[in-house]
Amino acid sequence: MQVLDASFVATATNHASLPAPAFAEVAFAGRSNVGKSSLINRLVGRKRLVRTSSTPGCTRGLSIFRVRLRVGEEQEGFLDLVDLPGFGYAKRSKAERRAWGPMVEGFLTGRPGLRAVVTIVDVRRGPEPDDLELLEFLDLHGVEAIAVATKLDKLPPNQQKPALERLVAPLGRRPIGFSATTGAGVDALWRRIARAAAIGPA
Ligand SMILES: Nc1nc2c(ncn2[C@@H]2O[C@H](COP(=O)(O)OP(=O)(O)OP(=O)(O)O)[C@@H](O)[C@H]2O)c(=O)[nH]1
Ligand SMILES: [Mg+2]
Numbered sequence: 001m002q003v004l005d006a007s008f009v010a011t012a013t014n015h016a017s018l019p020a021p022a023f024a025e026v027a028f029a030g031r032s033n034v035g036k037s038s039l040i041n042r043l044v045g046r047k048r049l050v051r052t053s054s055t056p057g058c059t060r061g062l063s064i065f066r067v068r069l070r071v072g073e074e075q076e077g078f079l080d081l082v083d084l085p086g087f088g089y090a091k092r093s094k095a096e097r098r099a100w101g102p103m104v105e106g107f108l109t110g111r112p113g114l115r116a117v118v119t120i121v122d123v124r125r126g127p128e129p130d131d132l133e134l135l136e137f138l139d140l141h142g143v144e145a146i147a148v149a150t151k152l153d154k155l156p157p158n159q160q161k162p163a164l165e166r167l168v169a170p171l172g173r174r175p176i177g178f179s180a181t182t183g184a185g186v187d188a189l190w191r192r193i194a195r196a197a198a199i200g201p202a
Contacts, residue, residue, distance in 0.1 A: 001190035002070040006044040009080065013061040015106045021113040023066070023078040024197045029104075029134060030120035032086030035150045038180035039120060040065065040081055043189065050083055061085060062107060069199060077199050082107070087130050109141050116144040116196035118189070123149035123160070123177065126167050135172065146192045147175040153182045 012018045028036045037050040044067055063083045071077045084104055108117065117138055121127050126149075127135070138145045149167055152160055164177050176192065178185035194200055 001187075001194060003044045003067050004070055004076065005068040006046055006049050007066055008049070009064040009066050011061045011063045012103070015103050018062070018103075018107065019064060021080075021111055023080050023113060024115050024199070025064075025080045025082055025111055025113045026115055026193050026197055027082040027084055027107070027117045028120060029084045029117055030086060031122075031128065031130060034086065034120050034122050035180055036086065036120055037083055039118075039148070039150055039178060040083055042180040042183060042186060044081070062103065071199050079193075079197055079199060080113070087134075105137070108138065108143060114143060115198070116146050116193065118146045118148055118193070120148045120150050120178075121167070121171070121175070123152050123163050123167070123175075124154060127170050132170070144196050145173070146189070146196065147171045147173050148178045148185070148189060149175040150178045150180065150185075152177045152184050153179040 010017075010019045028040055030036050037052040040050045041047060041052065044065070049065060050063070062085060065081045065083070067079050067081060069077050069079060084107070087104075108114070119131065119134060119138070121131055135145055135147075147167075149164055155163055160177060164175060167175050176185050176188045178189060
């Protein structure tokens with residue numbers, strides 16, 4: 001996928017401050033520090049569009065980024081990428097943790113343009129109870145989940161395939177192996193996103 005342009009739209013910390021939906025949306029969810037923001041940066045080919053950090057809980061609130069894509073010979077399209085706040089981060093304040101649920105659940109169930117949620121796990125850890133709860137929630141509400149196992153580069157090459165294979169049963173679907181460091185999985189993930197968001201030449 002050719003990304004022509006990418007820009008920050010807005011950050012929301014509660015339901016009321018969510019910007020009105022504008023284009024098709026794809027959201028990115030996963031535990032704190034799993035690599036959501038790094039994955040978005042790699043996907044759009046921009047090193048610092050989304051802030052990343054080695055401190056868990058770096059992404060506060062929900063942030064929307066707009067990408068302009070080349071979808072055909074002479075056609076362009078827009079897609080909004082939504083970086084959801086990471087869950088499972090115990091050190092957040094109580095008030096912040098209380099706000100997470102309603103805002104994210106409201107977003108996941110109330111956006112007419114939401115086409116899919118990329119659910120991200122660490123390839124070495126696999127899904128934890130929070131991740132499985134999210135997958136169940138998405139299934140229940142009929143939202144397509146695209147499973148990604150990231151930080152693939154942290155495993156030696158001969159262990160990557162078996163590790164991905166081991167995640168099929170617990171996730172209930174085949175994850176796309178990804179690495180924000182090497183760029184592995186970028187094309188495969190774009191193909192899935194483009195299909196889910198119906199981007200492409202008409
Ligand atoms: N080796 C390696 N490190 C990664 C990869 N993706 C992310 N990281 C590192 O993991 C840490 C967390 O990455 P972020 O992208 O900030 O994670 P996040 O899920 O957005 O975290 P929160 O915003 O806190 O929820 C950073 O130190 C990244 O450099 C990857 O594919 N490979
Ligand atoms: Mg982040």
